Amino acid sequence: MTSPPASRDAPLFVVFNRASGRGNRDELGPAVEAACAAAGRRCELLPVTRPGQLPETAREAVRRAREVDGIVVAAGGDGTINGVAQAVLGSGCRFGVLPRGTFNYFARTHGIPAELDAALQVLLTQEAMPVHVGRVNGRAFLVNASLGLYARLLEEREGWKRQFGRSRFIAFLAGVRTLLRGHRSLHLEVELQGRSWQARTPTLFVGNNALQMEQVGLPEAQAIDEGCLAGVTLKPVGRLSLLALLARGLFGRMGDADEVRSFAFQALTVKARRFGAKRIKVATDGEVLKMALPLRFEVAAQPLLLIRPPGLAPERREVRS
Template sequence: METKAPPSPVLRPLPREAALIVNAHSRKGQDLYAQAKQKLEEAGVRLVAAHAVEDPSQMDTTVRQAIADGAPMVIVGGGDGSMSGTVDELVGKDCVFAVLPLGTANSFARTLGLPLDLDGAVQVIAHGRRRRVDLGMIDRDYFVNAASLGLSPIIGRTVPHKLKRYLGRIGYLVWAIKCSVGFRAFRLVIDDGQKEHRLWSTEVRILNGPFHGGVELSDHADVDTGEIVIQAVVGRSHVRLAWDWYAKFFKLRDRDSHTQEFTGKSFTISTRPTQRISIDGEVLAKTPVTAKVAAGAIEVAVPVEG
């Protein structure tokens, strides 16, 4: 008797109604909010609510209220920090998370294969498909893309808003050079539950996807693997750290020569001295922490061909 393969699960279409919530404090949010609203409605998405949020600390509250009011899809416009700060509200909810990439690096949008222009992103929200993806976690805090410790949190904590807003990734680079003066390597311990790995490091990336700072850093991290990747820049040299970013930015053949990766579901990370941790660009924690994956935590809107 011929055995038939089980039928493929039927993916529900994206909702035709949504709440639009834009971080008007983000690099492009204030300028593009009105355009986004108009283009979404013209594309056939009925907006049951629309908010240009001037105070970024109110983004999560606004998203929470939209979900409580029954919005079947929430469209968040902003950068990676806006995505990370609001995604906690969607875990365990029957609500699709849609992204308008209006930030500087837009790493989460790059990971999902989204167009980075407004027209393209709107078309995905109107005509794309659902995809269930993982989230990363630092202790109890969910994040969409990447957390880091070392030089990156110093840059994120101190970079002037106007420099980031008007110069984008170039502004980050300029500020990184300034911050590197006086920065020191640290002792790192990564415990995967079976073994402790001890090394010197200048930067550690905790990756739910391949991108961080708009640069593709890992060939092994993705949002549907059910695992998280810890990538450490090894050694004490500032030059190694600078070369690592340069090599990965330009995708050189030896781009992984100064990093070591650990892949798994959960890790305990500690350092000496204590290091602050940037979570999708916002400095929100410090070592020691538990980093882990929340497999299949939310549904997102992605291109049909993605």
């Protein structure tokens, strides 16, 4: 898909969540308005002020942007960015990101700086490029989707963040605690490219972020760059083995572990082997919800038109070197 020509005067419609993110939330609006004024660009700020308001606000931003060939911008962490992307995908609108979260995997893999002023310069000066999106049962994900242990880890991590604050260290401690509490294996039937296999695994992880794959040492980063998704399952293992796998991931060596199976794909179907299972918890970019089985993971037919710098992100060049 060819991205639309750059427009140096296209107005920005900025969706931001006052209830999430990091740093001084009150600085966002003035910084965006000042940068746009200096560039001679119009902007509208659309704050999300209550739980559950994000989808409605994102749809309103898309509606306004389509009327004037504007750009929809998501300011927040990966969850907020995902929520806005749900509305933008398939609309034809260009999409911008101002990362304000803890990990910012989506922004980092596409070379968008974490610093607000630098991210605004990218937004105001660069062109839109197509980036592919993952979907599970029609719901988009930009970073990853998962079920089983990893989804539970994310769900419990949010509780720790609400209690102790948002930081990578808190997220790590929450993950260790989840692993130590034990887990149950999933009994799945996985269908891929006309063949199927039975999988008993603590978790099924589907990645759509090359940087995340590179950092933990899985080889499917290149396949993600080429428009695929990456599937990861684990053999049934005990708590100590899971902690050892976590340590391997921290040192970028998970791909060397015999307990890990990883593969690239365009479309994947997952069914429950146990009779009676109809719904399962699935995490998409950190948000956990119940979905009906079977699950269909696939690359979305249309990409996002993301405003980003050209080439490989500096952080990813360092990982690959």
